[in-house]
Amino acid sequence: MRFVHDTLPQRVRFASDGAAEGLAAEVAALGARRVMVIAGTSEQEPAARVTAGLPVVHRHDDVVMHVPLEVAQRARAAAAERDVDALVSVGGGSTTGLAKAVALTTGLPIIAVPTTYAGSEATAVWGLTDNSVKTTGTDPKVLPRAIVYDAALTLSLPVELSVASGLNALAHCVDSLWAPRADPINQALAVEGARALRAGLPLVAAAPAGMDGREQALYGAYLSASAFASAGSGLHHKICHVLGGMFNLPHAQTHAVVLPHVLAFNAPGVPEVERRLAVALDAPTADEGLARLRERLNAPHSLRELGMPSDGIAEAAKAVVAAAPAGNPRPVTLDAITELLRTAWEGTDPR
Structure with a gap:
């Protein structure tokens, strides 16, 4: 080590x-x-x-x-x-x-x-x-x-925005598992953050006025950000920064939509890390755990519904490839990112 x-x-x-x-x-x-x-x-x-x-x-x-x-x-x-x-x-x-x-x-x-x-x-x-x-x-x-x-x-944050913001926090966890400066400490923070968010966000959605879910989600959000601060920006955040700046898309909702697509793309390249995330999400695979959570939360599912134009995919893909961090678990090619953005725009299940 x-x-x-x-x-x-x-x-x-x-x-x-x-x-x-x-x-x-x-x-x-x-x-x-x-x-x-x-x-x-x-x-x-x-x-x-x-x-x-x-x-x-x-x-x-x-x-x-x-x-x-x-x-x-x-x-x-x-x-x-x-x-x-x-x-x-x-x-x-x-x-x-x-x-x-x-x-x-x-x-x-x-x-x-x-x-x-x-x-x-x-x-x-x-x-x-x-x-x-x-x-x-x-x-x-x-x-x-x-x-x-x-x-x-x-408590005043509507459920819909709580869900998007919480999934944005989960994206910090996921990105921190393979970001440029990922290490055992920020990976441990990210896994525990993912567990807390998986436990807390459904409670927020089911009982918005309850404190248990809000506290778990806020605790998880802090851990996720602490991991991200140390690990740096991975592919997911590079994609979302490009999309947010280029098309003025809502920040948290963009992260919520893009997350399952980046997870499905990168997870096969880091099987040991993927298994730890799957345990945190209480599922056989990380992809399945995230899909279950998103379904329970009625999460936003496409970039199209957030207002991204379809003719912006090609331009965005080029910008993402140029900004992609070194050491991503899988090669970041123009074809791969174009397909990732297209499925995210359509809202297609990446599994």
């Missing part, structure tokens, strides 16, 4: 109904006096509730999916105008992503309060979209100093 593993420096607070208390403690630990709260319009009420009493000098609600460059520039200007000394993000991946865009150029510390299962809060990965091209990178400046997890904040 021989590997190099990076563990990112970050505090995690996990307590249902504990967001306000945990956030106050983290702001005090930073010694922050001029806080900028970033939360989209739909998150304004919970954001106001959990940040009450903090030294907030600006509440920023200009949040857009995939973080367009011009949106990032407006947020950076707002932070500079108010001499902000800390950022608090309350929301999903787009909200965390905008806070990261500000931190990337300013070095301001972030405290993340997630309300979905996106996982961006646990990584040093940033992403910006300019002229329909999404660029991603890693930088320690954008890693939130602390995460305040409160499963109660996910």
